Amino acid sequence: MLEKGDKIAIVCCSNGQPRSYKEKLVKLHEILVQLGLIPVWGNHIYEISHAFNGSAEDKAKDLMRFYQDNQIKAIFDISGGNIANEAISYIDFDVISKSNKRFCGYSDLTTIINAIYTKTGKTSILYQIRNLLYEDSETQIKNFKNTIIDGKNDLFNIKYQFIQKNEMKGILVGGNIRCLLKLAGTEYWPDMRGKILLLEALEGEAPQMVAYFSQLKQMDVFEQVEGLLLGTFTKIEKERCTPDIQELVRRYAGDKVPIACTKEIGHNTNSKGVMIGMEYAFK
Numbered sequence: 001m002l003e004k005g006d007k008i009a010i011v012c013c014s015n016g017q018p019r020s021y022k023e024k025l026v027k028l029h030e031i032l033v034q035l036g037l038i039p040v041w042g043n044h045i046y047e048i049s050h051a052f053n054g055s056a057e058d059k060a061k062d063l064m065r066f067y068q069d070n071q072i073k074a075i076f077d078i079s080g081g082n083i084a085n086e087a088i089s090y091i092d093f094d095v096i097s098k099s100n101k102r103f104c105g106y107s108d109l110t111t112i113i114n115a116i117y118t119k120t121g122k123t124s125i126l127y128q129i130r131n132l133l134y135e136d137s138e139t140q141i142k143n144f145k146n147t148i149i150d151g152k153n154d155l156f157n158i159k160y161q162f163i164q165k166n167e168m169k170g171i172l173v174g175g176n177i178r179c180l181l182k183l184a185g186t187e188y189w190p191d192m193r194g195k196i197l198l199l200e201a202l203e204g205e206a207p208q209m210v211a212y213f214s215q216l217k218q219m220d221v222f223e224q225v226e227g228l229l230l231g232t233f234t235k236i237e238k239e240r241c242t243p244d245i246q247e248l249v250r251r252y253a254g255d256k257v258p259i260a261c262t263k264e265i266g267h268n269t270n271s272k273g274v275m276i277g278m279e280y281a282f283k
Helices: 019-034 056-068 084-090 093-097 107-120 129-133 137-149 177-183 206-218 234-238 245-253
Strands: 007-011 038-041 072-077 102-105 124-126 161-164 168-176 195-201 227-233 259-261 274-276 279-282
Touching: 007 056, 019 038, 019 129, 056 072, 056 084, 056 093, 084 107, 084 177, 093 107, 102 107, 107 124, 107 168, 107 177, 107 274, 129 137, 161 245, 168 177, 168 227, 168 274, 177 195, 177 206, 195 234, 206 245, 227 234, 227 245, 245 259
Parallel strands: 007 038, 007 072, 072 102, 102 124, 168 195, 195 227, 227 259
Antiparallel strands: 124 274, 161 259, 168 279
């Protein structure tokens, strides 16, 4: 995907980074340079007031500037939070459709990633590059280098197991369940027919999941998809909530749709990446 000496863009389309994170982001810059890449930082990285780091239009301009810069080979969003979807209205999807560079982000960036697929058919990477900083940094750096620079598959090679049926095939869409549902009723909602739907979450216990799964059921999503891939549901798993996530998803998805689970996609610091908009076959 990338070669040593390539320039990559760093943006924040969701919540701005706290100023207190500056030392960590300097470290991230150093790691990327050590990997042979040249990070180019956007103009709206840090929060100005509360979570806000500029207007929606400003952040979209930052993003599009990097899409239009031929020297930039990939774009990594280091943010998360709540407000990424406000920038979507200002994104030029015609420009993205003509570009070969990939967008990479997670959590709230589920909105932009799925909008990119819906409007252009382009694939994006659901992954947080800040994982290179945390307690699993040694493994993350190794997987990142082996995959993004050396062309292997370590970062995308995930372990999974089926809890219902035993195979499924289709284009992967989805991501964070709360953030994905922000696209419901908009032109950016992906066509779920024949897709594999990935769902994961950081926050939320059983009542919140009931609300989300109910909405998906009422939208006939479970009738349309070819299968479900469940990532980690951090809070509900940490609190050992009952009913657990597997019971809940079966309750709302029914017994006909294939369901697989993985501990390697989500908000954990050891999480790997997946390609949203790419066809997968799980069996």
